[in-house]
Amino acid sequence: MEIAAYAASGTGASFYVDLQGNLTEQTGRHGRMFGGLHVRLRGYTAIRGWEDCFAVRPPRRDCLAVLRTLEARLHPFGTGLPFVCLTTVYLLYLDESGSHVGSPAFILAGMAVHEQDAWHFQRRLSGLVERSLPAGSAAADFELHAAEIKNPVKIVRGKKVKSVWAKIPVADRFKVIGSTYRSIAGYKCQDATRPCALFGAVIDGSYKDREERAYEEVLHKFDEMLTRQAHVSGVHERGMVIHDKRIIESDVQTWTQAWREVAGRIGKLNHIADVPLFADSRASRLIQAADFVSWGLYRYYGPAQDDRWIKPLWKRFDADGGVMRGLIHVVPGFRHGACSCPPCASRAEAA
Ligand SMILES: [Zn+2]
16 A cells, blocks of 8 residues: 555645655645655554644644654654544455365464554565575465475376475475464564454354355454454554455355445444455465464364464464454354363353
């Protein structure tokens, strides 16, 4: 997103601030007020009081003072100046596991990052891949796809099909898997008030509508986090959902559109800006990170019953007051304490 902030509506003046906080463009009758001023905004925030400044000519001296001390006065937010926080965006990257016939559960899961973290986190994951490969390898060809890294040779119609990972020794491949999980578990967000959070839904394979249920649960959990944050900060962040390309794309978009307009089984979505967007996972390390979250859950809830990979991630699922909110496990009888997995145990404890 090129434009990070826009302010002063209704005053005839406006300005844009880029993601680094630099004033990039100014327009309107009073635009020249900004001449020579280097406006640095963190958190893409505009001050409501500026509107009065723009409305007078010549510029009031105290307005310039406000501009010059802006950075100091915005940290932390709410230091007494009236301000309007402009909407920024949380990005939820999703992927699924267990969609094959006979799977014991369908899993939809991934990671929500504030827009200011997207670039940093992508870079962290790309760096991890580059460091893990032999010199001269084209890191972009090596997708972080957990199942493929673990088993890079597949049998398709009786023939062996090798992924690029097949040329990496098995010990190094397992190191990449471990490092990726540690990277997701240990990533420090740019702004602690806008933390990264994991989300997921594990729906028992016996439910016919397991895919629709999973989407509804995950989107509502994401929406609930945005609502909760809005109550604390007064800022209504918007949510965008980005998903690996898949065949039920149009179903997902139809369901979401409906949940944004009228309440579904759980309620109405209030903070989701648009229907989920679908992108090629090869182009986004963050969709690849979502693959690791859903695969880790599949390893735990699927036939392997292996918690090695998901274990460091439990603590990163969205939580409120010590209760895990970001992940739900839906099995027949889950409301009656039939399961003791971390989300079921957390829910039972909170009840
Ligand atoms: Zn459970």
